[in-house]
Amino acid sequence: MSIPNKNSKGEKVFDIFNIILMCVLGIAFIYPVLNVLAISLSGSSPILRGEVTFFPRQLNLGGYRDVFTNKYIWMSYANSIFVAGVGCVLGLIMISLAAYPMAFGDFYGKKIYNYMILFTMWFGGGLIPTYLVMSKLNLVGSHWALIFNFLAPAYYIIVLRSFFVGIPESLIESAKLDGANDLICMIKIVLPLSKPVLATIALWIIVAHWNNFLGPLMYLNDKSKYTLQVILNDIVLQASGALYEISDAVQSGDGVMVVPQQVQNAVIFVSMVPMLIIYPFVQKYFVKGVMIGSIKG
């Protein structure tokens, strides 16, 4: 931060301008999210007149009633949680197993092993060959295609390895003198010391799975398997909510009128909730992880 020079008038003007600009940007970052929430809670006529901005007008919970009573949305929610959860746990195991030998190993074939992992950062089979392999393995149509496709990205392995490298090797050597093998060293010594970076990677994986759209679009073909992003796309962007028993026309039930925009925004908001809850708490880990990844990677 520069040292302010109190004498200059120009600098004071700049400071005020800067604070105003930052306020405007802050509002711009958060406005679309507030707008989604506001529309999802508003009555139909203010929505259709385009009057809803920051706050709901003519409070109406009909949108959420439709969302919470819809079995497809619940199902997709469960599917998203399954993919993100299983992907995260298995991914962490795999990434740890991959990174430990890279950081502490001195075995025949280590170089080849390193290159085998690193090479996939810059080159890969791409969309279609991967799809064909998944179909050979009978994984198309299954959540496992999504999980396996994103199980141990090389970048995450490198991030973890960079962190492992900072752990003093003497800790491991002394444990080995006490008869511990590498697997035990990893579980008992290295992983407990790596909690912050493991948390970071776990959250990266969760966010990536939660927001993944291309994967489910390619690999899933059954409504009961769809993840949130797929049905979100169908309901909101393709206006084919009818597939999921969500009307695209104005409808009324229990005396409340509900316009499609309201239901759509309710679905959007419901899909965002986990991310909105997670991110303020974990951002410091994320920040740390981004730094490890970019500086040492």
Next chain:
Amino acid sequence: MEVINIKKQKKVDRQKVDLRRVRTKIWADRYMYLMTLPVVVYFLIFKYWPMGWLRIAFYDFKILRGFKGSTFVGLKHFKTFLHNPDFIRIMWNTLYLNILSLIFVFTAPILFALLLNEISKNKFKKVVQTISYLPHFLSMVVVTSMITTFLSPSIGIVNAIIKKFGYETIHFLGRPQYFRPIMLVSGIWQGMGWGSIIYLSALAGIDMEQYEAAVIDGAGRFQQVLYVTIPGIANTIMIMLILQIGNLLSVGFEKVYLLQNAQNIAVSEVLSTYVYKMGIQSSNYSLATAVGLFNAILSLILVLTANRLSAKYSEVSLI
């Protein structure tokens, strides 16, 4: 004779010792190998097997007949794609979108970090920073639907403002000339806060003494930024720039695909959406793979070149 025999014997002994040493070493590392085993199996199946399947780019591949039943056609699919009248357009769309985003989306986080860095109220700074990360956590489907709402001719705030000033409403998403600006503005919105993290941390690492020295030399705020702050993060900017150059041929699939429609297809078709349509939607696996491979090889060349440049100019090699 005997001398030779002894020499031979010694050699054999040494080999035996070497072999034994190798064996003990491998045995000692058995847990290491055990750990690498699932990783190697995973990478072979899910990363390297697909690479082997890249060869369908050189076949007229029929999925039901396998490789044996498919004819080898050499570079036919590459030629088809290169001679496709859409080829230049698709390449240009991909490249142009990336160049524009290099100019606007890449620089936004730098400016944001510099401005945020000039704010002396720490609490305010923290709040703005936290809010600025928010868009990064939203999915492309959500972002696209926000764009749709925002720009909607009937309920969108942008058109409401246009109407207020007495102009005709504009159907932004249906007009091809707005496709790129929409991609860029939403890209800035999504990435500005998140992208600034790395620069803010570089800024925090600049020595305060440098500023003090600059003040003693009579530098004002603006000059401090120019002569201390910006040089302080120049290396980071360079690294990020090089990484970005490596990505010049890859446009994220999801947002483009979601914003694409019949009206803007001429400007919105990029390599990744083309591969998806050819391969997954039309089941033209060979052609799609050829296009994908073409793209992957060009990207690899870009990455390697970028890395060269990086090693040369910033003494940071990324590979």
